[in-house]
Amino acid sequence: MSSPVPSYRESHLGRGVDYHDRFTRNCRRRMMWQIEQGVLDRVLDRFDEPGCEPAASGTRPPIDYLDFACGTGRVLAFVSARTASATGIDVSGSMLDVAKTTAPSAELVMGDITHESNTLGGRTFDLITAFRFFPNAEPSLRTEAMQALVSHLKPEGRLVFNNHRCLSSLRKRLVRGLTLGRRGRSGMTRDEAEQLVTSGGLEIERIEHAGVIPEYERLILRPRWIVERVEYLATRLPLAGIAENLVYVCRRPAAAAAADRIRQAA
Numbered sequence: 001m002s003s004p005v006p007s008y009r010e011s012h013l014g015r016g017v018d019y020h021d022r023f024t025r026n027c028r029r030r031m032m033w034q035i036e037q038g039v040l041d042r043v044l045d046r047f048d049e050p051g052c053e054p055a056a057s058g059t060r061p062p063i064d065y066l067d068f069a070c071g072t073g074r075v076l077a078f079v080s081a082r083t084a085s086a087t088g089i090d091v092s093g094s095m096l097d098v099a100k101t102t103a104p105s106a107e108l109v110m111g112d113i114t115h116e117s118n119t120l121g122g123r124t125f126d127l128i129t130a131f132r133f134f135p136n137a138e139p140s141l142r143t144e145a146m147q148a149l150v151s152h153l154k155p156e157g158r159l160v161f162n163n164h165r166c167l168s169s170l171r172k173r174l175v176r177g178l179t180l181g182r183r184g185r186s187g188m189t190r191d192e193a194e195q196l197v198t199s200g201g202l203e204i205e206r207i208e209h210a211g212v213i214p215e216y217e218r219l220i221l222r223p224r225w226i227v228e229r230v231e232y233l234a235t236r237l238p239l240a241g242i243a244e245n246l247v248y249v250c251r252r253p254a255a256a257a258a259a260d261r262i263r264q265a266a
């Protein structure tokens, strides 16, 4: 009898420093992370624009921030430097042990976002991030997590998540071509990502992209300065169709949140 397929929930139990260090040790992962930081900075800049509640001078913008599947605190530490409050949630205690050191001022919650018993309760946030989660998770977990995240997002709040294993990327296409379709099939399509967003009643505000050169983290092309120059330039060109990493900035329309409240009250 075959054993049941484990859920992605269990994927990082017992992991920690080994995962975290790859963002500094591996030059492709490091470059991707630098590009993602630029996207996050632009998202945070918009919270400072006219129309958003201004922060008192010298204080951080009044953003309540949640990092879902925060892992070792990579994204949490970066974003929390610009928010009034920061909370990270993850099921893996060993990943959170690292987050305690990387994001010491954030509140860390050990729990499964899809379980009502998680200690976030009815709290809602202006900004939620979810990096390196959705394309790795099995389809049922993707849907459950999206529903849970939407329930924790304030009206007009933003969800920023990425699909770092986009199936239309040049790299995945090459892998499928070279292996006659046997490999290069794990990840998420652009349609699947968009359906996930729509299923949560969110609107895609914009999609940024990174990683058009077909290289592997274990098969790095050189010289790096040329590869990186091309990759940075490519982020400004209309190349999302072949990029490996798509970052979605999504908005929860106030009208959708109001409709939810009416439905719940009925």
Ligand SMILES: C[S@@+](CC[C@H](N)C(=O)[O-])C[C@H]1O[C@@H](n2cnc3c(N)ncnc32)[C@H](O)[C@@H]1O
Binding pocket: 008, 009, 010, 011, 012, 013, 068, 069, 070, 071, 072, 073, 074, 075, 089, 090, 091, 092, 095, 111, 112, 113, 114, 130, 131, 132, 133, 145
């Ligand atoms: C690849 S790591 C991403 C960590 C971090 N977001 C980053 O980008 O570096 C994915 C994380 O999702 C967590 N995870 C998986 N299912 C979860 C769930 N249902 N609720 C909370 N965390 C979950 C895992 O424990 C793991 O730490």
